[in-house]
Amino acid sequence: MGQTQQEGALEPLKSTLQRLGGVNLLPFAVAVIAFVLIGAPSSWVTLTVAGLAMGMMLFLMASGLSLIFGLMDVLNFGHSAFISFGAFVAASVLAWLGGWLGADSLVLNALAVFCAFAAAILFGLAGGWFFEVVIIKPVYRDHLRQILITMGALIVAEQMILALWGGSPMTVPRPAFLTGSILLGDVAIEVYRIFAFLLGLAVYLALYWLLNRSRLGLLIRAGVEDREMVEALGFRIDRLFVGVFMLGSALAALGGAMWAGYETLITPALGGQMMIVVFIVVIIGGLGSVEGTLLGAIMVGLVANYVGFLAPKLALASNMLLMMAILMWRPNGLRPAVT
């Protein structure tokens, strides 16, 4: 962490850092430190791209969780169910459209991928609606029961995945135009990583626009700030809640679908594994803020890749260590929604 050492230093330095972007500089600091430690530019570029791509996929999965918590004060422990369901739905659709995937036409390939993602998103929307209306709504404002209920829902959802797709790993076909890599000088960059990064960026920009520039976003932000006031002004905040929950679940499903394409081999344990990382991302970023989640996701992605290269033995604990370091520095995460 480049900045922790400088904190005690001169005030002007601090204000300059603040003007340049404050905590947003953290990923750059990490990247620079890693560049010095790694030494070889080509492997550094590969790792950085991998880290950014992983970060963007984590962002897709985590943003929904953070958004739901920020607006509704609901922490959905069943969020990972949407990740695994998204992955399995997308994989099944891709397998079903195997003919289009195998075809020698870019349009058909792209259409198959689009269909898979659309199916995952649709499933996320429908599942999110069901989850919110049936499971979460009776336990608003009761954290203990929320945790228990969503945990129960997670158990049921995981069992459903086991029942529907079986316990054995499933291979995910990848279309031709997303395989292979681009050569830049002596650096090879996987196409799928670029695709993941661009998709994540697009989703982030869309979310940013939705929350900060649209009227709906104004209402959502107002709801985060003071729910009762928004209700008093005559807006149906419960409908807003359902909408946000559906959106968050759909994002998780999309993230799961992306992850399925990235890993190419998925097991029902996928959701549980990702859940821990997603939690760490959300805690690091600060619950409830989309910008914080992006920052946290990129930090986790970069650090996981750099540490995996520099000290493979530490890789497993790297997320945890990162979280502890950041929590000691900022107990509420890097960019919490409400300070």
Next chain:
Amino acid sequence: MTHAPSLASPKQTWGALTVKLLVLLVAALLLFAPFLFQDTRSIEVAARICVFIVLVASYDVLIGYTGIVSFAHTMFFGFGAYGAAIALRTMGPGWDAIALGASVGCVISIVVAAAIGLLSLRVKAIFFAMITLAAASVVMVLASQLSQITGGEDGITYKTPAVFKTAYKLLVDDHGKVVRWFGVKINGKLAAYYFVYASCFALFLVMLRLVGSPIGTVLKAIRENEARAEAIGYRVVAYRTFVFCFSAVVASLAGTIYAIWLKYTGPKTALSFTIMIDILLMVVIGGMGTMWGAVIGAVLLVLAQYYLRDLMGSAAEALVNVPLAPQVLAPDRWLFWLGIIFILLVYNFPKGIAGTLADKGASR
């Protein structure tokens, strides 16, 4: 969370009496279990029930009495189990190894619990739940990766002191044969069972004493209204950290006991997340905030784990010609049904079996 009026309150309802009688019955049944149910499987089940009563009760001190949701309880259970296992493997079977393993497990549990507690018990309940979940998963991964120390996925098998061996003759008659009482051999297996029973009973009494003491009242005050408890002058963070450490130590001791009984410790028996889910189910089904609920929940769920699966299996086989029924009743699906029951219970009977029963007769 609304809670049952304390079972220890002077006005006893007949429901509360029923609960206490049930618990006494369980204690008596467990005490005579080796004589009442004479097969190896039953004694296995009885020992598991004993250990899980302690484990669930220690979790109840956290979740039911203090309102802290932790997902790291199996982690502490695992510390105790692995401590005993590693000590027994390296030092050979002996009481010194058990004592050392148990105390090392306890010390590690206290240190980790205090670190997690001081770091994160100041923040919201939800934050704490997430952090404990992350910590538990890291320990789980470490246990399967550091295979030189922990035996990885295979776990560790070891020998326990000679008194606990099935072949050990505790009481011998004139011909040098093992004495039988009511048809039960008085051998090492029986000694091991009564070791488990006695230590679990003692631990349970310690916990009962704690929740009945003034500290227990403070814990309930913190659960009901944190700000008010702080305002009256109780240091909430200190109390929470204390209770987190306390339950961690009890869980760790339970782990040691289970490790001695099983003579095997692996990720599946001591660390896996399914144990955490089992504990959660037991606490909620039994009833949070009453020590008696832990007993009822643990008994019901362990029995279900061992016998309901068989029952579902045979039901699925019997209904093989009925469409869908075999799939629905497949033994592998039992967790699915348990999950649904769990959700319905949290909605409709948030006080669990013990709490709901204890309320009966209160209004009459």
